[in-house]
Amino acid sequence: MSRILLDTSAYTALMAGDSRVADLLAQSEAVLLSPVVLGELYDGFLGGSRNLENRRILNQFRAKPRTVCVPITDATAEWFAEIKRSLRRSGQPVPINDVWIAASCMEHGAHVLSSDRHFDAVDGLLVSTLPDLDGRTADEILGYDADGLPT
Numbered sequence: 001m002s003r004i005l006l007d008t009s010a011y012t013a014l015m016a017g018d019s020r021v022a023d024l025l026a027q028s029e030a031v032l033l034s035p036v037v038l039g040e041l042y043d044g045f046l047g048g049s050r051n052l053e054n055r056r057i058l059n060q061f062r063a064k065p066r067t068v069c070v071p072i073t074d075a076t077a078e079w080f081a082e083i084k085r086s087l088r089r090s091g092q093p094v095p096i097n098d099v100w101i102a103a104s105c106m107e108h109g110a111h112v113l114s115s116d117r118h119f120d121a122v123d124g125l126l127v128s129t130l131p132d133l134d135g136r137t138a139d140e141i142l143g144y145d146a147d148g149l150p151t
Contacts, residue, residue, distance in 0.1 A: 002028060002029045002030070002109075003028060003029060003030045003031075003032055003108060003109060003110035003111065004024060004025060004028045004030075004031055004032065004110060004111050004112075004113050004128070005032040005033070005034060005037075005070075005101065005104060005105045005108070005110040005111070005112050005113070006021075006025075006031060006032070006033060006037060006113055007037060007098070007101060007112055007113060007114030007115075007116060007119075008037050008040040008041060008044075008114075009114050009115040009116055009130070010113040010114055010115070010130060011033075011037065011041065011061075013115065013130055015057065018130070020130060021113065021130065024113060024128065028066070029066070030066050030067075030068055030110075031064070031066055031067045031068070032067075032068055032069075032070050032104070032105075032108060032110050033062065033067065033068070033069045033070070034069070034070060034072070034100065034101050034104045035069065035071070035072055036072075036097050036100045036101055036104070037101060038058075038069065039097075040097060041054075041058060042055075045058075070104055070107075070108055072100070072104070073107070075107050076100070076103045076104055076107050077103075079102075079103035079104075079106045079107050080099055080100055080103040083099050083102050083103055083106070083122055083125075084099050086122075086123055087099070087121060087122070090121070092118070092121035093118070094118045094119075094121055094122065095118070098116065098118065098119065099122075102119060102122045102125050105125055105126065106124065106125065110126070111126040111127065111128050112125060112126070112127055112128070113128045113130065114127070114128075114129060114130065115129065115130040116129075117129060
């Protein structure tokens with residue numbers, strides 16, 4: 001895989017010591033983060049007891065030479081509209097944040113790495129899916145429901 005965009009669930013798995021994520025990242029030419037993923041992480045950090053420590057660890061991760069936070073651009077918005085329209089027509093529900101994440105992947109030609117299976121509903125998206133973490137998705141671990149809303 002040349003480029004991987006980490007979903008929140010994959011970042012969480014990496015921080016929990018999941019060697020599968022670390023191995024995939026080691027093989028990639030670039031590790032991408034979306035501002036949407038950062039927002040989800042910051043939200044989780046604020047809701048937890050280790051906010052400052054989690055931010056320090058995230059900043060160290062972001063400082064790695066191959067890690068890039070890709071901006072949301074007009075091209076991202078165009079991809080978002082196309083993906084959302086296609087999902088609406090097919091009746092496939094995908095949390096809105098994940099539509100933005102998929103749009104960033106399409107814009108940058110990146111695989112999305114996630115434990116969330118709904119990314120498979122996005123036509124043309126390159127998806128690498130991690131199995132559930134200890135029987136739970138990372139969203140459940142972070143306290144999000146199936147619609148991506150805080151529980």
